Amino acid sequence: MLREAFEYLTTPCPPLARRYGYLAEAVALGARHRRQRRAWAPHVDACRRFVQEAAERAPRGGRALVAGSGLLIEVPLPLLAERFGEVVLVDMVHTHTARLQARRHPNVRLLTLDVTGALAPLDTALSDGSPLPLPSPPNLPGERFAFALSCNLLSQLPLLPLDAIDRKAPNTPEAERDRFARTLAQTHRSWLSRIAEQATLFTDTESLWMESGAVQERETSLWGLDLPSPDRAWDWDIAPAPEENRWRSLRHRVGAWFNLATPTEP
Known part of the structure; x- marks a missing residue:
């Protein structure tokens, strides 16, 4: 608990991201990974193998972007830094661990950014009672990216905004x-295709509550987004019992796509 408190108090973070819970979420995710490192290991290995295979499909040099870089648990940053001329890590919060890793590579840059473009307009809408905004993802400066990776982000994009809507409206x-949630997911896919020659993505696609090895409940994580069959898929035991529930374990099904090049308009 002391480590988490220190991280929360000392991690640089925009005020809006702090108010909406992005910093608390990042700190909690790091703590869960430390507790469940062994359970997460197959997922982390699968992610890193997939990212390596995806990056090898892109030409050397040029620019690469990682959206939702987070704590870099699932991202083989040295490999990306070696393969591409510039690597841009984009997230709402960059933890001390991520900043330390980035400093080891002179061609890696951190960018603190809301990739949906919806958070600030949502904050305004919830303050003045206006309709929920449409997302407007940012145009990033510089030449088009050769490779863009959405790193376990798609399913998560609507969660904290929806929590704020439930609290304030x-x-x-x-x-x-x-x-609103569906449009965030659809626009994220379109944005990836717009900014990069190769739009690579991995995300959890289902949440499964398991008990005694059997599925008790399942729920889709894709917010109605219609995606083709994934190029790679695996399971992630994200919260073995009693992490979230004394008797049940939470498992995510993960799908990964090498190139979602064709945009889907919201």
Whole structure:
């Protein structure tokens, strides 16, 4: 607990990201990884193998982007830094661990950014009661990226904004909430295709609650987004019992795509 408190107090973070829970989420994720390092190891290995294979499909040199770089648990940063001329790590929060890793590579740059472009307009809308905004992902400066990786981000994009909507505008119709979440996911895929020659993505696609080795509940994580069959897939035991539930374990199904080049308009 002392480590988490220190990280929360000392990690640089934009005020809006702190208020909406992005810093707390990053700190909690790091703590969970430390507790569940062994359970997560097959997932982490699968992610790193997939990213290596995906990066090898892109030409050497040029620019690479990692959206949702987070704690860099799943990202083989030395490999990307060696293969590409510039690597841009994009997230709402860059932890001390991630900053230390980035400093080891002179061609790696950190960019603190909301990739949806929706958070600041949402904050305004929730303050003045206006309709939920449409996402407007940012145009990033410089030449088009040769390679862009969305790193376990797609399923997560709507979660903290939806929490804020539930807190600050609890009477928002369910259909409006669902449309907002679905549009965030759809626009993220389109944005990746727009900014990069190769739009690579991995994300959890289902959440499974397991008990005694059997699936008790399952829920899709794709917010209605229609994706082709993944190029690679694996399971991630993200919260073995009793991490979240005394009796049940939480398992994520993960899908990975080498190149979602064709944009899907929201």
